[in-house]
Amino acid sequence: MKLAAVRPPAIEIEGLHRSFGSVQALKGVDLEVAAGEVHALLGPNGAGKTTLMRILSGLVDPTAGSAHVLDRRAGRSPELRALIGMVPSGDRTFYLRLSGLENLVFFGRLHGLRRRAAHARASELLDAVGLGEAGLRPISTYSHGMQKRLSFARALLSDPQLLLVDEATHDLDPVAAQQVRELASERTRNGAAVLWATQRIEELHGFAERVTVLDRGTVAFAGSVTALAAIGGGDRHILQFGSAATIPPAVLDGLGSLHPAPGEDASHALLALAPGASLGAAIAALTAAGAEIVSCRDERPPIERAFLAVTTERAA
Amino acid sequence: MSVLVAEARKVPAFMRRDFLVMLSYRAAFAGDLFYIAIQAVMFGFVAELIDPSKLPSYGGVPASYFDFVMIGVVITTVCTVLLQRVAMAVRQEQMIGTLEALLVTPTSATTVQVGSVAFDLVFVPIRMALLLAAVALTLGLGYEASGILPSLVLLAGLVPFVWGLGLMTAAAIVTFRRGTGPLGVIMSVLGLASGAFFPLALLPEWLQRLAQANPVAIAMEGTREALIGGVGWAAIGSDFIVMVVLSGAAMFAGVAAFRVALAREHRRGTLGLY
Numbered sequence: 001m002k003l004a005a006v007r008p009p010a011i012e013i014e015g016l017h018r019s020f021g022s023v024q025a026l027k028g029v030d031l032e033v034a035a036g037e038v039h040a041l042l043g044p045n046g047a048g049k050t051t052l053m054r055i056l057s058g059l060v061d062p063t064a065g066s067a068h069v070l071d072r073r074a075g076r077s078p079e080l081r082a083l084i085g086m087v088p089s090g091d092r093t094f095y096l097r098l099s100g101l102e103n104l105v106f107f108g109r110l111h112g113l114r115r116r117a118a119h120a121r122a123s124e125l126l127d128a129v130g131l132g133e134a135g136l137r138p139i140s141t142y143s144h145g146m147q148k149r150l151s152f153a154r155a156l157l158s159d160p161q162l163l164l165v166d167e168a169t170h171d172l173d174p175v176a177a178q179q180v181r182e183l184a185s186e187r188t189r190n191g192a193a194v195l196w197a198t199q200r201i202e203e204l205h206g207f208a209e210r211v212t213v214l215d216r217g218t219v220a221f222a223g224s225v226t227a228l229a230a231i232g233g234g235d236r237h238i239l240q241f242g243s244a245a246t247i248p249p250a251v252l253d254g255l256g257s258l259h260p261a262p263g264e265d266a267s268h269a270l271l272a273l274a275p276g277a278s279l280g281a282a283i284a285a286l287t288a289a290g291a292e293i294v295s296c297r298d299e300r301p302p303i304e305r306a307f308l309a310v311t312t313e314r315a316a
Numbered sequence: 317m318s319v320l321v322a323e324a325r326k327v328p329a330f331m332r333r334d335f336l337v338m339l340s341y342r343a344a345f346a347g348d349l350f351y352i353a354i355q356a357v358m359f360g361f362v363a364e365l366i367d368p369s370k371l372p373s374y375g376g377v378p379a380s381y382f383d384f385v386m387i388g389v390v391i392t393t394v395c396t397v398l399l400q401r402v403a404m405a406v407r408q409e410q411m412i413g414t415l416e417a418l419l420v421t422p423t424s425a426t427t428v429q430v431g432s433v434a435f436d437l438v439f440v441p442i443r444m445a446l447l448l449a450a451v452a453l454t455l456g457l458g459y460e461a462s463g464i465l466p467s468l469v470l471l472a473g474l475v476p477f478v479w480g481l482g483l484m485t486a487a488a489i490v491t492f493r494r495g496t497g498p499l500g501v502i503m504s505v506l507g508l509a510s511g512a513f514f515p516l517a518l519l520p521e522w523l524q525r526l527a528q529a530n531p532v533a534i535a536m537e538g539t540r541e542a543l544i545g546g547v548g549w550a551a552i553g554s555d556f557i558v559m560v561v562l563s564g565a566a567m568f569a570g571v572a573a574f575r576v577a578l579a580r581e582h583r584r585g586t587l588g589l590y
Contacts, residue, residue: 018585060582060585060587061582076419078422079422081422082422088416091413093417094414094417095333095412095414096412097340098336102333105329106330138340
């Protein structure tokens with residue numbers, strides 16, 4: 001069942017196209033994001049994520065197709081822009097000679113806040129993104145990560161119903177990235193929708209509900225994060241053996257199969273588990289056959305495998 | 317109406333931003349004032365060389381060259397700064413990367429444009445008035461106080477003309493990413509046919525005819541009538557109507573050209589690119 005069927009849709013896109021000269025950045029993209037949902041937009045460089053974000057925020061017009069945001073046609077209407085918070089992918093979107101606080105107050109006033117209210121909101125958001133102490137310093141002294149957090153704070157100034165986030169955690173350390181994701185999740189608990197463009201596949205689990213994978217301007221996958229992970233195939237693990245014992249294939253008896261581990265030495269092997277088989281049972285069978293297992297680790301997270309599968313399959 | 321009020325309330329935010337940015341460049345600000353003061357002193361010396369009988373009289377009062385040229389310096393400076401600021405406001409936001417951040421807020425492109433000029437529109441005339449006062453006290457200027465208000469009205473009538481030209485240049489800059497060339501040409505032609513530094517009577521006849529329809533020249537001559545001749549409101553003559561009509565036309569053409577240029581950039585998706 002579509003999420004948008006049970007919750008009102010925040011974004012509805014059908015057959016969206018955008019060309020820049022001879023380059024087709026988007027080729028018939030469909031997308032639905034429900035209110036209260038974190039929807040991840042995954043894709044390699046040049047997939048069209050930023051173009052999509054810019055169309056939704058009214059910065060770029062689509063060449064063809066339709067894009068509706070919060071029941072309105074995506075575009076330049078000030079009423080719509082008042083409902084959207086945008087974290088752009090680029091750096092240097094602030095006045096570097098001014099402090100973080102003054103920048104936020106300025107943008108707050110452009111969102112219609114009176115000066116006192118803008119100041120209070122700016123101070124509150126600076127604290128929320130961990131920049132409370134740096135707020136009075138000129139932005140020229142901020143690191144990229146600090147500017148990104150400030151950008152996130154700016155997007156929240158108007159208490160938006162839709163948050164468009166383009167690579168927000170790209171320059172952040174793990175703690176700051178988690179902090180920013182938590183702020184986004186908090187918005188969804190208040191009913192806002194979040195479209196989260198990222199290349200950090202590992203941040204999807206436990207954060208995004210659904211994911212759309214864009215690849216060269218088209219949708220390569222759309223569904224739940226769990227469904228994407230399932231495309232990555234069954235569990236695959238790298239085993240390290242303590243001795244070079246020869247293990248007959250029949251030992252695993254339907255639990256899976258052993259293969260040479262790519263990029264590893266001869267003491268390692270790739271264990272591909274059969275669907276439904278448990279890792280414990282496979283290791284027990286190998287140990288019983290005389291194998292000394294020194295270590296065991298995931299070959300690659302399932303979402304990453306799935307991402308590579310849906311994008312490289314198409315390339316092939 | 318409420319939309320207009322809401323948009324107008326945003327303009328002080330731009331003014332505060334530009335004031336704070338100006339404060340952060342204190343040396344440049346002081347240097348700018350120093351340059352204008354030196355220019356005033358220089359013209360003070362040049363004035364010693366010029367025979368006042370070669371200059372026109374205003375309201376029956378013969379003008380000294382220093383009185384004459386300082387009005388030219390002030391109005392030319394106001395026009396140049398305003399034209400440059402209007403023309404480059406959007407381009408500057410493009411260059412520093414803040415234009416898209418501004419345009420994703422519920423603020424119209426017109427407010428962004430007006431807001432980015434508002435501080436200079438208020439500050440530059442104040443700065444020039446202070447300079448005139450300082451020059452009057454130190455080097456001596458024989459201006460009539462009764463001419464101050466008519467002069468301000470003339471200046472107010474001129475502002476839309478310069479703004480309109482600035483918007484047309486801004487449209488060209490947003491479209492072609494270059495525009496300082498046309499900006500320089502506009503300022504040179506307007507300056508030459510304005511009588512800022514020498515009497516219009518010295519110009520060839522065809523250029524004198526052009527000057528009669530040049531709002532900058534109209535404002536300059538009117539201001540001289542008011543401040544040097546002391547004719548008061550009589551300085552605002554029938555040519556003021558010519559200036560207002562031309563100002564309206566320039567503003568209309570400028571707004572239209574700027575809107576077309578922005579819409580084109582939206583369609584092409586290149587607004588944020590420099």
